[in-house]
Amino acid sequence: MKAGSNRIEAVVTDVVAVNELVKRFHFERPDGGILPTFSGGAHIVVEMRDDGRTRLNPYSLMSSPLDTRDYTISVRRDDVGRGGSLFMHSRVKPGQSMVISNPVNLFSLDLRAKKHLMIAGGIGITPFVAQTSQLAGEGGNFELHYSCRSDALATYADVLKQRHGRRIHVYRDDHDEKLDLPRLLAGQPLGTHLYVCGPAGMITWVRNTAAAAGWPAETVHYEHFAAPQPGKPFDVTLAVSGIGIRVGEHESLLEAIEAAGLDPPYLCRGGVCGQCETNVISSDGKFLHNDHWLSEEEHRSGCKIMPCVSRFEGKSLVLER
């Protein structure tokens, strides 16, 4: 089986400006047929044809898993990012044909839980929009705590409150509202699972606070797609294919491997899923690991790299690819 190769031809049926930073995109099949089933927390990878360059970015599905005639994602514009969100905001129009991947879920609900406690920060709200729809349809027990900058940037807070009422709690930075996490965690019934999606700092804060409060690691779920960081260009030898490549400043190692005509496996392109894990045959230099997949020990060993988000600085790097 080759992961990530199941591409779906889709049509953009609608583009909605939600607020000054976020746009929502609706995808359907050209024939209006049903799209593949997914569960709340799943993401798709959207292919962007950007002037001869292909961008592949993961976005969480936020439409209801109970209705797959349409897939919906929301994209926050990042003016200093690598350009994927700017492409979505400026170049994608209703009626346009695009290719998306099958949904993959690396942030699924544990349905054995007695209660689901969700913590969202900013655009990290999107997987929870799908998960709350799924749980509400099944009569599930959940509570969502959502931190945002202001009312104007409280993306979907109104929709969620309308749908789920008192299960939704919103904290606005500009009103000095702050989630009292230790107190919230202390009051949760046995059998509660915790989910967090948002900025990296928030995920670390929630995970550490939960661990200190005695929450077993198995009950704490998080998702953070690391965007590939730019860096100094570097050269890589792909030993199996017998070719040398150069990874550009704004390009990821995975993208450079793909640009050379190879088709390595991937699912998330954000350092989470582990699919693109690659063995290092030899290296002379420093690894810049940015993934959440390899252990610290593996990072130190210099024997493996996640080409979707990690880079290298030094004289030579030979990969088993």
Added chain:
Amino acid sequence: MAMLSRPVYGILSPQTGKNHLLIADAEGAAAILDLAKKTSPDFFAAAEVMFVPGPDGGKYVEALKALVPGRLYEGPSIAAAMPRLRQIFGAAHMGLRLYVAGTESLIGQVVQAASEAGIEHASIQTEHRGSWARRVQCVHCKGITENVTTQPVKCSHCGLLLLVRDHYSRRYAAFQGVCINAEDPSEIPPTEEMFR
């Protein structure tokens, strides 16, 4: 290789938690006493100990009292302790950590009740002490036979002669027993003491 469903037990070690529930039967008390050598001074003040001494465990009661746990319950049997355990789970909050030590039957039944309460089984500290006697479910009549030490064993409910398998069910907290002479009931294999 052992069957994948065969439970694997560890050695009790202190976990970060708001409070702690420790459950033991018979020799399992010794595992709690060993754990006490590794805990912080305030650990037992936030702990409840539930102990089922059985015929041979009475000698541990004073030592458990000396740990000065927040609460100490002493029960006549595992069955008698289970309703209390379920009541504790029903009222508990996240931050409660669970430790079980003793026979496979006790560990299995506590893990089963904990799973029903939504506790992830991998988060439970378990340590086997004492008898390896098995709790067996007859797959034919579904009856449970406790304290099985022989292979094969007669089902205490329907009377079939059962082969006790290593196939363990967390949901039933029991090993699976399958009729050993279904094709020829007159064939009676010798009975051996296997699980001590």
